[in-house]
Amino acid sequence: MYGINNSTIKEKILILVAEIIYLIIAYYLLFITYEKSAISLGLFIALIITALRLTAMMFIWLPRGIAMQEALMNSIAFGIYYLGFPILMITSKQDPNLTILIVGWILFLGGSMLNTISELLRKPFKDNPLNKGKLYTGGLFKYAIHINYLGDCLWVLGLALISNNIYSLLIPLGLFFVFIFGYIPKSDDYLQNKYGQQFTLYKQKTKKLIPFIW
Numbered sequence: 001m002y003g004i005n006n007s008t009i010k011e012k013i014l015i016l017v018a019e020i021i022y023l024i025i026a027y028y029l030l031f032i033t034y035e036k037s038a039i040s041l042g043l044f045i046a047l048i049i050t051a052l053r054l055t056a057m058m059f060i061w062l063p064r065g066i067a068m069q070e071a072l073m074n075s076i077a078f079g080i081y082y083l084g085f086p087i088l089m090i091t092s093k094q095d096p097n098l099t100i101l102i103v104g105w106i107l108f109l110g111g112s113m114l115n116t117i118s119e120l121l122r123k124p125f126k127d128n129p130l131n132k133g134k135l136y137t138g139g140l141f142k143y144a145i146h147i148n149y150l151g152d153c154l155w156v157l158g159l160a161l162i163s164n165n166i167y168s169l170l171i172p173l174g175l176f177f178v179f180i181f182g183y184i185p186k187s188d189d190y191l192q193n194k195y196g197q198q199f200t201l202y203k204q205k206t207k208k209l210i211p212f213i214w
Helices: 009-032 038-061 068-090 098-127 147-162 166-195 197-205
Strands: none
Touching: 009 038, 009 068, 038 068, 038 098, 038 147, 068 147, 068 166, 098 147, 147 166, 166 197
16 A cells, blocks of 8 residues: 555556446446436446546556555445445435435535545655655645545545435445544554654644544
8 A cells, every 4th residue: 555656557457447347337227227317327427427536546646556455455445336325326215305415416526626636736745856755744634644535535425425325324434434443543654654753743733534623
């Protein structure tokens, strides 16, 4: 997950192929086995946006190396999003609620932008050889150490609301716990070992995930 500088093209192609397969299955679930509707179309569009954004991040905007373990874990996670939400939608017995759908789209778009913009603002700093060995604390990362993870939580929560099934909320809740007990501690250990006192000072004055709260 950290410290991989080569392109690892095979791992990225694995993720891309998995995404394409998931989207094909999602299309079948939402439009072949399920009555065509505005909310099913909306969910599929949101999944397409997610796939395009994540693929652009992986190949164009932030082309860092990806270990095979991370590629496999990401492929499994994407399966939960691309297949889990369509399955939950087509099995839902709830009537669509316009307010919840609007809130869902706001969270989905806002979270997607938060995740992407925070990373892109950091990229010029990371690409500058003069900043080697320096910890980036600017941009949106001045509000929370893992502000990009917050964006992930928000766009997945948005997908859950768009899918119109109360049980969909278990997916963003699970993701939140994965970040809290897995990704964030692991990332903090990596940053502490790499940047030492820089990270110590940074975490003393900066919230961990949610600005102004935690």
